[in-house]
Amino acid sequence: MPSNSPYSNDIPGRTRLCEDVIRSAGLLVLKGFRENAGRSFSMKGPQDFLTETDAASELLIRGMIADHFPEDGFLGEEGGGHVTDRVWVVDPIDGTANFARGIPHFCISIAYVENGNIEIGAIFNPAEDEFYIARRGFGATLNGKPIKVSATKTFDAASVELGWSGRVPNETYLRTISDLLSLGTNVRRAGSGAMALAYVADGRSDAYIELHMNSWDCAAGLLLVEEAGGVVCPFMELGSLAAGGPVLASTPTIASGVSRASLIPLATSDPNGNLLRA
Structure with a gap:
């Protein structure tokens, strides 16, 4: 790393950089959203939108990280990259279809992964000024305040969000939806998987x-x-x-039922009862 970098070469230093980078990208993305730049878009595939702001956001994020940790790897949605022992995993705008249609439900998502473990995770919706960040072992916050998953205990009070991917047959999704509805849950989709996970973390949804x-x-x-x-x-x-790969995240009280309905296994615990890492 450059000798004049203000960020220490450790997890706390990268956490500080992550926050600064995602907030800088947020300013760029919010400007594009307000100026309607996102209304001009192209299609990467069925229901897969791309705007000029996606590329500009990823370029900014990639550049800021490279300025301070040039040896770190980078894997971005738009520009790709390589997985290394130390790698930043970035979606410059998740929920681009919402962004392109003027719906303020989108975000920037940045994770730092070291030796296969997700050590830092940040999600920022600049349109709503909601900034989530977590560092492994130090809890999760929304705009600086600690957050917890919901305490929902019954399926008839639960709200589960279900994302969609063209890599999976529609019949499989229909079966999953049917199994969830049979449990009594509400099933919804809002168009940003990263925001959906953040909503599970802060208790606004019960599972994703x-x-x-x-x-x-x-x-x-x-x-x-x-x-x-x-x-x-x-x-x-x-x-x-x-x-x-497949993703499941849930408040613990309904996790086993959601797992059975989706056929996605839960992470197991070690002999000390600690949840094994995603």
Whole structure:
């Protein structure tokens, strides 16, 4: 790292950098949103939107991280990259379809992964000025205040968000929705998987399921849920940073039922009762 960098070469230093980077990207993304730049978009695939602001946000994030930790790897939704022992996993705008249509439900998602463990996770919705951050072992916060998953205990009071991916047959999603509804849950979808995970972490949703999710959409959110007291799937065992995989995150009280309905296993505990890492 450069000798004049204000960030220490450790997890606390990278946490400080993560916050500064995501807030800088937030200013850029919010400017694009307010100026309607996002209304001009192209399509990467079915229901897969791309705007000029996506690329500009990722370029800013990539550049700021490289300025201070040039040896760290980078994996971004738009520009790709390589998975290394120390890698930043970034979605410059998650919920681009919402962004492009003027709906203020989108975010920037940044995770730092070291030796296969998600150590830092940050999610920022600049349109709502909601900033989530978690550091492994230090809890999760929203705008500086500690957050916890919900205390919902019954399925007839639960609200579960279900994401969608074209990599999974529609019939599988329909079966999952049917199984969730049969439990008595409310099922919804708001168009940003990263924000959905943040909402599980702060108790606004009780669980989130996506049968295939890219790592840049979920890495930060999975850590947020864990640090907020939730239960998650073993993402690194079921998939990988490069290829993605199934995602489940839940408040503990309904997690087993959500797991059965989605056929996504939960992370197991070690002999001391500690949840194994996503």
